[in-house]
Amino acid sequence: MDTSRRTFLATTGLAGLVPAGALPALRRRAADPFTLGVASGDPAPDGFVIWTRLAPRPLAADGHGGMGSADTDVEWQVAEDRAFARVVRSGRVRARHASAHSVHVEVTGLRPGAEYFYRFRAQGHLSPAGRSLTTPAPGAAPSMTFAAASCAYYEHGYFTAYRRMAEQHPDLIVHLGDYFYEDSAGDKPQAQPIIRRHVGGKCASLADYRLRHAQYKTDPDLQAAHAAAPWAVTWDDHEVENNWAGTTPGTKVPGFPARKKAAIRAYYEHMPLRASALRPNGELRLTRQVTWGDLAAFHILDTRQYRDDQPCEDGVRVGCDARLDARRVLLGAGQLRWLDAGLRGSRARWNVLAQQIFLAQRDHRLGPGAEMALDGWDGYTAERDRVLRGLAATRNPVVLTGDVHVAHANELRTDFDDPGSPRAGVELVATSISSDGDGYSDPVGGQLVRAENPHVTFIDQRRGYIFCRAAPDALRAEFRTVPYITRRGAPAATAATFTVPDGARTFDPR
Template sequence: MTLSRRQALTTTGIAALGAGCGPAVAVTAPLGGGAAAGRPDPFRLGVASGDPWPDSVVLWTRLAPRPLADDGLGGVGSRTVQVAWQLAEDARFRKVVRTGTVAAKASGGYAVHVTPTGLAPGREYYYRFRADGHLSPVGRTRTAPARGAMTPFTFAAASCAHYEHGYFTAYRRLAEQDPDLVIHLGDYLYEYAPGSYGGANGAVRKHTEGKCQTLTDYRRRHAQYKTDPDLKAAHAAAPWAVVWDDHEVEDNWTGTVPGSSVPGFTARKRAAMRAYYENMPLRSAARPSGTKMRLYRRLTWGALASFHLLDTRQYRTDQPCDDWLRTGCDDRNDPGGRVLGSAQLSWLDGSLRASGARWDVLGQQIFLAQRDMALGPALKVGMDAWDGYTAERDRLFDVLAASGARNPVVLTGDVHTAFAADLLRDFDDPDSPRVGVELVTTSIASDGDGYRDTAAIAALLAENPHFAHADQRRGFLLARAAPDSLTADFHTLDRISRKNTPSHRTTRLTLPDTARALA
C-alpha cells in the first residue's frame, strides 16, 4: 500500500521514526546519554521549511521546551545545544540523502536554519531534527522543478492570523489540501496587548502579556503562535514563502515612521526584525542588519511560474491623510509617495523581464486595485493601501506593462476579506486596458467569525465593476497553476470561534493563459 503524503506525516510518529533509522543513517542524541534523555521535549514549536529552489530548501525549527518562558529563550537557558537533522526521500527515513548537526544558541533565540544543497529538482522530501534525546515531528517539503519544467502545481495563499480572534482551523484545512507551496502574505502575528484589538467574537484566547516592544516580547509572541497545532500542521505540510505586513512590527508602520506614539520605534523595529528572522524558514540573505532586512526576492517554479515577493512596508513613505478611509485626499496623488521605493521597483522590473514564466505572481500585502467604499459619486478609499499612493501604482503598472510579463497575477492579504479584481490602467474607465489580475485572500482568524452580507457585497461590486468576487468570511486561497490556465479557489469557514469547523470551496475563478481578465 502506498501512503498519501498526509497519511505518511500522520502515521510516522516518534516511535516509528526511531525504529526507521538504519545503522548508516541513524541520528544519535548529540549531547549523549542519560542527561540529555532526561530533558523535556524541545520541539514544541514544530518544524517548518521554506524558500524552495531547484537544488535546495530551508529547514527550520526552534528549541523551546517551555515556549512562554519569561526570558524569551523557551526554557533552554544559556547553553549551546547541538541539533542533528536529516532529510530523506521517504517519510520513514529509509532513504536519507542529507544529514548534519548545527549548534542552536541563545544569541539566535535557539532557532535553527539549515539549507541542504545539491538536491534533486521537483522532488518531495521529508525532514526531522533531534536534540536533547528527542525527535521532532516530521515535516514534508519539496524542491522547485528544474528550469524549463511546465509541471502543474498547487499553491496556497494565507494572511492575517490574530490569535485572540479565533482558532487557526483554516491553517489545518489549508494543510489538508496538500499544497506544493504556501505563500504567507503577512500579519503572521499581532503585536497588541491582550484584549486591545477587539474582534467579532471578543477574545477566544489571550495573547502573552503586554504590547510587543522588546526582543523578548516578540520571541514569546512568536512562540505562542507557533504552539498552535493547526499552524504547526500547515508548516509541516509544505514549504512556505513568507513576507511581512505591519503587525509583525507594529500596526501601520512605514519605513522609519511608527504607527503609534509609543516611543522607541527604532529599537522596537530592530527587535521585531530579529525575531521574525529567527522564527521563519528564511534563507540567510534575509538575516537582518540593524533595522534593515531584505525580504523582496524571486522564487521560480520551473518555466511555469515565478513568484516575485515584495515588501510594501520597509521602503514606504508615510500614509497620507492619517492612514484610514478618506474622501477628498489630494495628497494620495503626490508623485513623491512611495510603496516599493525606487530600488525595489527597479529590482521588480528586472525580475519580471528575466522571468520568462507562464505566470508571474506578485506576492504583496496591501490592496492594489481601486476600492471605492462609498456608494454614489463620492470616492472613499483607504490610505494604507495603494489607493493612497496613486503615482506609485501607476509606476508599478508601467513596469508590469513594459516587462512583457505574460500573465501577471497579484496576491494580496491585509483586508480580512476575499476579493478578486481586474487591474485597470484607469479604474474610472471599465474599458481601459487590463494589466493583470488581483486575488485577495481573506484572514485566517483576524476580526473573528466572518459573515456573508449579500446585499452589501452586491452594492460593493456595483460600485467597483472591476471586482469579480468579494466575501467577508475567514479562510484561504488555493490556486492551481497549469500551462493553459490558473484556477483560484476561495475556501471559507463559517466560524472560527469554535475548533475544527469544516471549510468549503465557495468560489472558483479561472484565468486563461494570456487573458489579463478574470473569467
C-alpha cells in the same frame, strides 16, 4: 538508548560521535524541545531551508523557551520517504542562545522537482517530520498547486483554515503578512469576542516578540500547515506595529526604532528564511523570487520597509489630494527596479506578485464622492500606476494580496476610472485566517460594492484562504471559506472559483 535515537544516529552517521559516558544521560531526557514544530521554506531546484526552534517551555517570560543560556547541538535529516529509510542529506547545526535556539539549515544537493521529508533531533527527542519540495529545473513546466493566506489573530479565533489548507497538500504556501498580531485584547476595545488570550500585552521588547511568535507556533493547526509544504513568507504591519511605514511608527508610543529592530530579529528567528535575509545593517530583506521551473515565478515584495508615511493621517478618508503626489513611494526605488527587471526577464508562464496590501482602486463610499483606504495602494497612486504599466507588459500577471480580511477577485486596469482601459492582470485577495472573527456572507452588500467598483468581480467576508492550481493553459483559483472560527473543527468549502486562461489577463466568464 531509545530506538528512535539509535535509528537517527545510525542513519546520520553520528553514532560514533556519541561518547559511551553520555549514554546514561540520554536516558534522563529533558522535556521535549520541539513544542514549536518544524517548517521549511524558500524552495529552489536543489534544496530548501528547514527550520525549528528549541523551546521546552515555549511561553517562558524571558522569550528563551526554557532553554537556558547554553548553546545546543541539533541533528537533522532529509529523506526521500516518510519513514526515513532513504536518508539523502544529514548533519548537525548549533542552536544558539543568542538566536533563541532557532536553527535555519539551507539544504542543498537535492534533485529538482522532488518531494522530501525532514526532521530534527536534540536532547534525546525527535521532532515531528515535515514535508517539503524542491522546485522544478529551469525549462520544466509541470502543473503545481499553491495556497495564499494572511491575517491570523490568535485572540479572535482558531486557525482552522490553516488545518484545511494543510489537508489539501499544496506544493507551496505563500503567506502575505500579519502572521501574528503585536497587540492584545487588553490594549484597546475589541469589536470581536476574545476566544483565547495572548500571553503578555502589546509587544515592545525582543522577549515580547519572541514570546508572541512562540505562542502562535504552539497552535497545532499552524504547525500542520508549516509541516505540509514549503512556505514563502513576507510580512505586513502587525509583525512589527500596526500601520508602520518605513522609519515612521504606526503609533505615538516612543521607542519605535528599538521595537522594529526587535521585531525584525524575532521574525527572522521564527521563519524558514535564508541567512541572506538578515542584513548586516539590521534590515530584513524579504524581496526575492521563487521560481517553479518555467511555469511560475513568485515575485515576493515588501510593502512596509521602504515606504513613505501614509498621507492624511492614515485610515479611510474622503479627499486627500496628497495621495496623488507623484513623489510618494511605497516599494521604493530599489525594489521597483528589482521588480521591473524580474518581470522583464521572467521566462515563466505565470508571474505571481506576492504582496500585502490592496492593489486595485477601492472606493469605500457608496454613492457620490470617493473614500479611500490610505494604508493601501490608494494612498500611493503614482507608484501604483507604474507597477500596473509593468504588469501590463508582463505575461500572465497574477497579484496575491492580504491585509483587508475580506476575499476579493479584482480585474486590474491601467486606469480604474476608465472601464475601457487596458487590462493589466488580475488580483486575488485572501481573506483572513481568523482576524475579525467568524465573518459572514453578504451578497447584497457585495453587489453594492461591485456597483461602485466595477473591476471587483467577487467579494466575501468569511474566513479562509485561496487555493490555486497553475498549469500551462490556465490558473484556477478557489476561494476556500470556513463557516466559523470561534470554535474548533469547522469544515471548509469553496465559495467561488475563478479561472484565468493563458494570455487572457481576466477571469474566464464561464
